[in-house]
Amino acid sequence: MTGVVPMVADPPVPGTPGGVRRRARLRAITLESGAPDRAAAWYRRALGLADADPLLTAGGVELRFTLGTSDAPYTGEPARIILNFLVDDIRAAEARLVALEAVWVRELERTRWGIIGTVLDLDGNYVQIVEPTPDSPACLQRKEEQP
Amino acid sequence: MATPALGSILLGTTNPHRLRDWYTAALTPGDAGGGFTEVTPTMFACTFGDTSLLIDGRDDVADKNSAPGRVILNFHVDDARATADHLNALGVTWLVELEEREGGLFGTLVDPDGNYVQIIELKG
Numbered sequence: 570m571t572g573v574v575p576m577v578a579d580p581p582v583p584g585t586p587g588g589v590r591r592r593a594r595l596r597a598i599t600l601e602s603g604a605p606d607r608a609a610a611w612y613r614r615a616l617g618l619a620d621a622d623p624l625l626t627a628g629g630v631e632l633r634f635t636l637g638t639s640d641a642p643y644t645g646e647p648a649r650i651i652l653n654f655l656v657d658d659i660r661a662a663e664a665r666l667v668a669l670e671a672v673w674v675r676e677l678e679r680t681r682w683g684i685i686g687t688v689l690d691l692d693g694n695y696v697q698i699v700e701p702t703p704d705s706p707a708c709l710q711r712k713e714e715q716p
Numbered sequence: 717m718a719t720p721a722l723g724s725i726l727l728g729t730t731n732p733h734r735l736r737d738w739y740t741a742a743l744t745p746g747d748a749g750g751g752f753t754e755v756t757p758t759m760f761a762c763t764f765g766d767t768s769l770l771i772d773g774r775d776d777v778a779d780k781n782s783a784p785g786r787v788i789l790n791f792h793v794d795d796a797r798a799t800a801d802h803l804n805a806l807g808v809t810w811l812v813e814l815e816e817r818e819g820g821l822f823g824t825l826v827d828p829d830g831n832y833v834q835i836i837e838l839k840g
Contacts, residue, residue, distance in 0.1 A: 630722040650725060650787040
């Protein structure tokens with residue numbers, strides 16, 4: 570994260586042929602785990618989701634877990650991919666993570682992005698909880714489906 | 717109180733401009749909005765459905781993802797064959813070329829950092 574910089578839109582990208590009209594939707598993320606069921610249960614508790622839900626979704630994005638093939642127990646480069654979960658009540662989210670005895674990489678702090686805290690999931694991935702403020706960048710606000 | 721939403725997925729990279737250009741060309745062709753916006757000089761954001769992809773220039777990752785299978789980004793598209801044609805025209809690297817499986821069409825790409833990106837068209 571760097572200092573305060575005004576939001577500047579990139580110049581429009583020239584149209585590209587190919588017949589693809591609607592932008593792709595990021596509908597799921599697949600996380601490899603040494604113990605996928607345990608990992609899924611951790612996310613359910615961390616996010617406060619009901620165990621009965623057949624799919625583990627967070628705001629329209631499904632979290633999928635597959636059995637890892639790597640011998641390494643933890644992610645070697647956790648900053649490679651970071652999951653940012655938007656929450657309405659950061660203290661409630663923090664309490665769920667404390668109850669899980671999650672390892673905190675960064676305890677809650679107020680930033681230009683809102684209030685953010687970072688923990689490790691069971692496989693060593695960085696998971697951030699974010700309570701955005703009205704001034705937070707658009708990319709950190711809750712979204713509606715694109716038309 | 718709303719359920720937590722996966723508001724964004726951040727890709728840490730040593731070369732954010734290259735990664736932004738790749739995702740723009742691959743997944744936002746012809747997008748009137750221009751795809752990514754600049755959040756900081758080394759961070760770019762683009763909305764893909766209900767979540768955003770953040771591309772963040774960082775010095776705590778290597779140039780290449782050494783364990784790309786650990787996290788896979790799954791993008792749903794309306795027309796996977798047209799998307800694959802478009803991607804082939806761009807000269808992308810496929811880990812698994814587009815193929816029909818139960819449930820729909822699936823293909824897996826490798827982005828310039830080595831991350832795995834799956835393209836999916838589910839059968840209606």
